[in-house]
Amino acid sequence: MARRGTGTGPGLPHWLALALLIVIADQFTKVLVLGSFALGEGRVVTDFFNLVRVHNAGAAFSFLAGASGWQRWFFTGLGLVAAAVIVWMLKQHAGQRLFGFAMACILGGAIGNVIDRLLYGYVVDFLDFHWAGMHFPAFNVADSAITVGAIGLLLDELLRVRRAR
Numbered sequence: 001m002a003r004r005g006t007g008t009g010p011g012l013p014h015w016l017a018l019a020l021l022i023v024i025a026d027q028f029t030k031v032l033v034l035g036s037f038a039l040g041e042g043r044v045v046t047d048f049f050n051l052v053r054v055h056n057a058g059a060a061f062s063f064l065a066g067a068s069g070w071q072r073w074f075f076t077g078l079g080l081v082a083a084a085v086i087v088w089m090l091k092q093h094a095g096q097r098l099f100g101f102a103m104a105c106i107l108g109g110a111i112g113n114v115i116d117r118l119l120y121g122y123v124v125d126f127l128d129f130h131w132a133g134m135h136f137p138a139f140n141v142a143d144s145a146i147t148v149g150a151i152g153l154l155l156d157e158l159l160r161v162r163r164a165r
Helices: 012-036 070-092 097-120 141-164
Strands: 042-044 049-056 123-131
Touching (some): 012 070, 012 123, 012 141
Antiparallel strands (some): 042 049
């Protein structure tokens, strides 16, 4: 975990606004996909990228997607608990720019996917990258934000360790 910041960086409202922008972008793109594609329908964009409507009742890489339905509420609860912990951490470390950015990305992504689970019972995925006949599991803006946030946390920790030397 990052150390408590005393810097003059952005405050909690700044990070919450970034998370909200991510949620809005995520939900907007999902509404476009839901309105434009039937389930399983796709459109080729480039030689390595398609848009495709996929429903994921599980977690990352469709983990537990085939379960009997309990996973919807489990992952919704997990996302809400994670969001609460992230807001608390942002409040404690709001002045740390990279840490705050990373946590705001994860927060926005988590809330975006929680909204899907509450509204539909599954997460809407639509970004389909592929190479040489192999497809990476489809994902969405929320998943992208979570990934960017996780990379940011790793970088923040590496920089913190490096500064400590």
